[in-house]
Amino acid sequence: MADTGDSRIRLSFEGPLATIVIARQDKLNALDYRMVLALEQAARLVEEQTAVRAAIITGEGEKSFCAGGDIEAWSALSPGEFGLAWVRHGHRAFDALARLRQPLIAVLNGHTLGGGLELAATADFRIAEQHVKIGSPETGLGIIPGWSGTQRSVNRFGPQLVRRMALLGELFTAEEGLGLGLVDALAPRGRGMAAATEMAQRIMHRGPLATQSAKMLINAAEGEEVHRPLEALAGGLASSSEELKEGLAAFRQKRPPEF
Numbered sequence: 001m002a003d004t005g006d007s008r009i010r011l012s013f014e015g016p017l018a019t020i021v022i023a024r025q026d027k028l029n030a031l032d033y034r035m036v037l038a039l040e041q042a043a044r045l046v047e048e049q050t051a052v053r054a055a056i057i058t059g060e061g062e063k064s065f066c067a068g069g070d071i072e073a074w075s076a077l078s079p080g081e082f083g084l085a086w087v088r089h090g091h092r093a094f095d096a097l098a099r100l101r102q103p104l105i106a107v108l109n110g111h112t113l114g115g116g117l118e119l120a121a122t123a124d125f126r127i128a129e130q131h132v133k134i135g136s137p138e139t140g141l142g143i144i145p146g147w148s149g150t151q152r153s154v155n156r157f158g159p160q161l162v163r164r165m166a167l168l169g170e171l172f173t174a175e176e177g178l179g180l181g182l183v184d185a186l187a188p189r190g191r192g193m194a195a196a197t198e199m200a201q202r203i204m205h206r207g208p209l210a211t212q213s214a215k216m217l218i219n220a221a222e223g224e225e226v227h228r229p230l231e232a233l234a235g236g237l238a239s240s241s242e243e244l245k246e247g248l249a250a251f252r253q254k255r256p257p258e259f
Helices: 035-047 081-097 114-119 153-157 159-166 172-178 190-203 207-223 227-241 242-253
Strands: 011-016 017-022 052-059 064-066 104-108 110-111 125-131 131-137 170-174 186-187
Touching: 011 035, 011 190, 017 035, 017 190, 035 081, 052 064, 052 190, 064 104, 064 114, 064 172, 081 114, 104 114, 110 114, 125 190, 131 172, 153 159, 170 172, 172 186, 186 190, 190 227, 207 227
Parallel strands: 017 052, 052 104, 064 110, 104 125, 110 131, 125 186
Antiparallel strands: 011 017, 131 170
């Protein structure tokens, strides 16, 4: 078990597969500030493992994948603390997950609401167990979907569907979510992890460099990130060129390069 800084965010590695579990069942896997920081650390640890080719994120138990931000944690914050710490660090953690070079699969093993849906939106694929309900109820509490629920979620699911969840408070079943594009596959109760592992195996049988490059380009097309994919791909191309070999040789030999 890798150290994420908080035992409620569990990160484990099994060969080329990483698994992140949100383990706060008594609070429906709601996130407090320390857990948000631990999620960012978990993403960094996965990113650093060159042998890891796919990752899964899920919640403990079967009642909730993630209930979003812990209301008791954020409702006591001042406006400045809420915006500059809670929202800002939530974005950093979720961005780190969304921008993993490895494909990420979210197993929605329980209800996926508010920040939980925003967390699920960071994944490349979502597998929902059939008892799950999905939605963005924040405006019913007088708050907005603050962890990119009006931004990344629109890119992932489309603006009209996000309007129905955020402005009307509509909740969808897992089966409805499949038809609407909120999720990519269904699984029976308790079988989500098995389905995700099978999907991960399909990913890991494909070329790792090509898969990671394709993911970066898809992210760029969505506006998830643009500069890093371009620089990474161009840097990879340049690093394999004869020009680099000559440039390094000239540097070591203290002579002008002959390009």
